[in-house]
Amino acid sequence: MAGKNRIGGIIALKVNGDIYFAKGNFTYNLGKPKREGVVGADTVHGYKETPQVPFIEGEITDRQELSLEDLVTLDDATITLELSNGKVITLSEAWFAGEGTGNTEEGNIACRFEGMSAEEVS
Template identity: 65%
Template structure:
């Protein structure tokens, strides 16, 4: 039987800490972004600019989670397993969000940026 699941449940782990992922997460492998170079006579080619690799979404706060530890996070390895079976690994990562929490549903903005990222099938 094949697994046709393409979205939904994810697992989020940073170093040895498992975070409660909430809702929609986005990620970027940090590859160069290509933009057209335009002249008055048409397209001349493209330029490539770097992008930061990241994992971003929201997590649910709970009693055992330390917001202080999250805010201080540097040089971490993050692992996000996707519902389709792939994984995103972010290395040399740091917490790059404000650390603002919401009391209605206990959510905290979560963004890690890092030095490198890879997709593992």
């Protein structure tokens, strides 16, 4: 999918292998622990880690074949986001975590998928 120098632009979103019509900007997080510094009265003591939920989030285009009910009740799915630079983000054991609200002006639905784990493949 990617040219050697391409870093952004065209993406592909798949839910259990089915292609969804991705719109605009997507964000993702691999769910690795978030590090925050711990400061004492004298100096920095180190850091603490807290878990994060891995996710893929963006907007899709609503179409006749898409069931909003099936989308918002999605569970135990595999979500893949193929990036323009050749990377693939895979979200495993995922569920739909958005509101399920559609927009009639451009036929878009905001979606957020969260899962138990995510990985980045180059």
